[in-house]
Amino acid sequence: xxxxxxxxxxxxxxxxxxxxxxxxxxxxxxxxxxxxxxxxxxxxxxxxxxxxxxxxxxxxxxxxxxxxxxxxxxxxxxxxxxxxxxxxxxxxxxxxxxxxxxxxxxxxxxxxxxxxxxxxxxxxxxxxxxxxxxxxxxxxxxxxxxxxxxxxxxxxxxxxxxxxxxxxxxxxxxxxxxxxxxxxxxxxxxxxxxxxxxxxxxxxxxxxxxxxxxxxxxxxxxxxxxxxxxxxxxxxxxxxxxxxxxxxxxxxxxxxxxxxxxxxxxxxxxxxxxxxxxxxxxxxxxxxxxxxxxxxxxxxxxxxxxxxxxxxxxxxxxxxxxxxxxxxxxxxxxxxxxxxxxxxxxxxxxxxxxxxxxxxxxxxxxxxxxxxxxxxxxxxxxxxxxxxxxxxxxxxxxxxxxxxxxxxxxxxxxxxx
Numbered sequence: 322x323x324x325x326x327x328x329x330x331x332x333x334x335x336x337x338x339x340x341x342x343x344x345x346x347x348x349x350x351x352x353x354x355x356x357x358x359x360x361x362x363x364x365x366x367x368x369x370x371x372x373x374x375x376x377x378x379x380x381x382x383x384x385x386x387x388x389x390x391x392x393x394x395x396x397x398x399x400x401x402x403x404x405x406x407x408x409x410x411x412x413x414x415x416x417x418x419x420x421x422x423x424x425x426x427x428x429x430x431x432x433x434x435x436x437x438x439x440x441x442x443x444x445x446x447x448x449x450x451x452x453x454x455x456x457x458x459x460x461x462x463x464x465x466x467x468x469x470x471x472x473x474x475x476x477x478x479x480x481x482x483x484x485x486x487x488x489x490x491x492x493x494x495x496x497x498x499x500x501x502x503x504x505x506x507x508x509x510x511x512x513x514x515x516x517x518x519x520x521x522x523x524x525x526x527x528x529x530x531x532x533x534x535x536x537x538x539x540x541x542x543x544x545x546x547x548x549x550x551x552x553x554x555x556x557x558x559x560x561x562x563x564x565x566x567x568x569x570x571x572x573x574x575x576x577x578x579x580x581x582x583x584x585x586x587x588x589x590x591x592x593x594x595x596x597x598x599x600x601x602x603x604x605x606x607x608x609x610x611x612x613x614x615x616x617x618x619x620x621x622x623x624x625x626x627x628x629x630x631x632x633x634x635x636x637x638x639x640x641x642x643x644x645x646x647x648x649x650x651x652x653x654x655x656x657x658x659x660x661x662x663x664x665x666x667x668x669x670x671x672x673x674x675x676x677x678x679x680x681x682x683x684x685x686x687x688x689x690x691x692x693x694x695x696x697x698x699x700x701x702x703x704x705x706x707x708x709x710x711x712x713x714x715x716x717x718x719x720x721x722x723x724x725x726x727x728x729x730x731x732x733x734x735x736x737x738x
Contacts, residue, residue, distance in 0.1 A: 379570070379585045379586060379587045379588020379589070380505055380517045380585070380586045380587055380588075381507075381583055381584075381585055382406045382407070382505055382506070382507060382583065382584045382585075382586070383406065383507060383508070383581065383582075383583055384404040384405060384406045384421075384575075384577070384581060384582040384583060384584060385404070385405050385406075385580070385581055386402050386403070386404055386405075386577075386578075386579070386580050386581060386582070387402060387403055387404075387405050387538035387539070388401070388402050388538065389401040389402065389403070389489060389536045389537065389538060390535065390536045390537070390538055391536070400642070400643075400692040400693060400698065401489060401536075401642050402642050402718070403420040403537065403538055403539055403640075403642075404420060404421070404575075404577055404581075404582050404584075404639070404718060405418050405419065405420050405538060405539045406418070406419060406420070406421060406505075406506075406584060407419075407505075407506040407507065407508045408503055408504060408505060408506050408543065409503075409504045409506045410430065410446050410451065410501055410502070410503050410504070410523070411446075411448070411450070411451025411452070411453050411454055411501045411502065412451055412452045412453045412502075413450075413451075413452075414504065414506075415444075415446060415447065415450065415451065416444070416506065416508075417430060417444050417446065417540040417541055418444070418538075418539045418540050418541075419539050419540060419541045419542055419543045420537075420539045420542060420543070420639075420640060421543050421545055421575075421584055421639060422542050422543065422544050422545060422546075422638075422639055422640035423545045423546055423612050423637050423638060423639045423640070423728065424544075424546060424550075424611070424636065424638035424639070424640050424641070424715075425484075425542060425544035425546055425550060425640065426544040426546040426547070426548070426549070426550025426551035426552075426556075426557055426610055427523070427524050427542075427544045427550075427551055427552070427556055427557075427558075428503055428521065428523040428524060428541065428542070428543055428544065428556075428558050429482070429484075429494065429496065429523075429524045429526060429541050429542045429544070430445075430446040430523060430524070430525055430526065430540065430541035431443055431444075431445045431446065431525070431526050431529060431534075431540065431541065432445060432446060432447075432448075432496070432497065432525035432526055432527045433445045433446065433447035433448070433449065433450075434527050435526055435527050435528060435529060437528060437529050437530075437531075437534075438531065438535060439529040439530065439531055439534035439535040440526065440529055440534075442535065443537075443539075443540040443541075444540045445540075446499075446523075446525055446541075448470055448499050448501070448525065449470060451501055453501055453502055454469065454470060454499055454500070454501045455469050455470075455499065455500040455501070456468075456469070456470050456471045456477065456497065456498070456499055456500075457498050457499065457500045457522055458477060458478045458498065459478045459498070461500075461522070461555065464477040477497060478497070478498060479495055479496070479497060479527075480495070480496045480497070480498065480524055480552075481493065481494075481495050482494045482495070482496065482524070484533065484534075489532055489533030489536050489537070490532045490533050491532070491533070492529070492530035492531070492532050492533050492534055493528075493529075493530050494524075494526040494528060494529045494530065494534065495526065495527055495528040496524035496525055496526040496527060497524075497525055497527060498522045498523070498524060498525075498556075499522070499523055499525045500520070500521070500522050500523075501520075501521075501523060502518045502519060502520045502521070503518065503519050503521060503523060503543075503558060504517060504518040504519075505517040505518075505586060517562065517566065517586060517587075518562075518565065519558050519559075519561035519562040519564075519565060520561060520565060521555060521556060521557070521558060521561040522553075522555050522556045523556070524556075542640070543558055544557075544558060545558065545559055545573065545639070545728070546610045546611065546612070547604070547607055547609075547610045547611070547612065547730070547733070548560055548610065549607065549608045549609050549610025549611075550609075550610030550611070551610070559573065559730055560730075562586065563730065566587065569586075569587040570587050570588055570589070571729065571730040571731035571732075572587070572588070572589060572727060572728065572729045572730060572731075573585060573586045573587070573727075573728050573730070574588075574589055574590055574725060574726060574727040574728065574736075575639065575721050575725070575726050576590055576594065576721070576725040576726075577718055577721045577722045578722065579722070582721075589727060590725055590727075594725065595725060595738040596738070597738055598738060599725070599727060599736045599737070599738040600677075600679065600681050600736060600737055600738065601727075601729070601732075601734045601735070601736045602614040602615065602677060602678065602734060602735050602736070602737075603615075603733065603734050604733040604734055604735060605634055607733040611636045612636065612637045612728060612735055613634050613635060613636040613637075614634065614635060614637075614677070614735050615632070615633070615634055615677065615678055616629060616633035616634060616635050616675055616676065616677060616712075616714060617629060617633075617676040617677060617678060618633070618676045619633070619654065619673070619674070619675055619676070619714075620673075620674040620676065621654070621657040621658060621671045621672070621673055621674070622671035622672055622674075623674070624657070626653060626654050626657050627650060627653075627654065627712060629711060629712060630711075631711040631712075632711030632712075633711050633712045633713075633714065634711065634712075634713060634714070635675070635713075635714040635715065635716050636713070636714070636715045636716070637715075637716050637720075637721075637726060637728075637735060638715045638716065638717055639717070639718055639721065640717075641700075641715060641717035641718065642698075642717050642718055642719060643690070643698040643699070643700060643717045643719055644673075644685075644690055644698065644699050644700065644714070644715065644716060644717060644719065644720070645699070645700035645701070645702045645714065645715035645717075646699060646700070646701070646702060646712070646713070646714050646715075647701075647702050647712050647713045647714070648701040648702060648703045650712050651699060651700075651701045654699065655697060655699050657671065658670065658671065658673065658687075658690065658697045658699065659697060662695060663694065663695045667687075667688060668686075668687040668688040668691045668695040669687055669695075670686075670687030670691070670695070670697075671687065672684050672685065672686055672687075673685040673689075673690055675714070675716075677737075681737065683716075683720060683723070683724060683737065684723070685719065685720065685723065689719050689720075689722070689723060690719060698719075700715070702714075702715060724737045724738065725737070725738045
């Protein structure tokens, strides 16, 4: 799910963030590095209504908020940002920066063979420099028998991906499949968290369009969508992380600030950080792969602007900076938010209130849904087909800056506090 935030433009809602052509089901391969992943510190599962375990029992990855890069064509993206963390890939570890995206389902990294500027201006992953890399085809078998990495002229599978990014636009990447282990990291100088690894099939891009990839401040993307967004469980990072880390709490969570944040794997933030208890909501249609949940109604300063008579749902998309709403409902909501004004360094305007079941309301102030000049940022989501499930919204990182957000993989539910 992606939406363009420019008021004069729009985009198309796609059923997958990464549309992959020419890829069939990958065979499941057992982890060759299960012991490394098994050393992941774990947290005991807790009751749904309790505060859970603290961050010290989980793998905690620091995130840094980074602005999108300006385009070589002079385009500016000053209102677009990403929360970027660190991973390592292969042996010896290759350090890379990524953003963690709940709206997609694959690990996408630029391949060392990629010569596009969108690749060369980032750190690239080199299978040739990794003793654990294995070129694979869609069936999980090596591309060339007797060789870890393909040599000479060989037939191998390519994935063509149409990637639509909420704030930067659309682009295409072509990638090959490489089996290697992807490890969480606190940064190049901290090797302790390299123990949390997923042995998996990642997508190594050999070609990338200028947009949106050139403007991304991170080298690659870790998709954290449910399995329905991945070509197979073997190419889904979190699924593979759990398979190689037995006993870990099947949950991850994010809390974000203005300049930095944290993503927790295998645990939950301490109750001391919450102003109210964590409340859980079931994922709607988890087979589709999106972290989506029910909305009861939407209000602006207490006045209902979307009654959700035929139902509403929202998708949490951590790869986006802003809010999005179904295009045919955008204008009516936007008109009620246009009172945002700049005063004493702050945006003044009405609160946007998103009511969820059981009485929880997600409240955004004017500064949360506006840009630096206090212009309202509300993207239009265009649907390929009529949706029988009511109105669709997308919630970006501007929501997570107000609410700790937990993602329960096993129970398919989303929590807010």
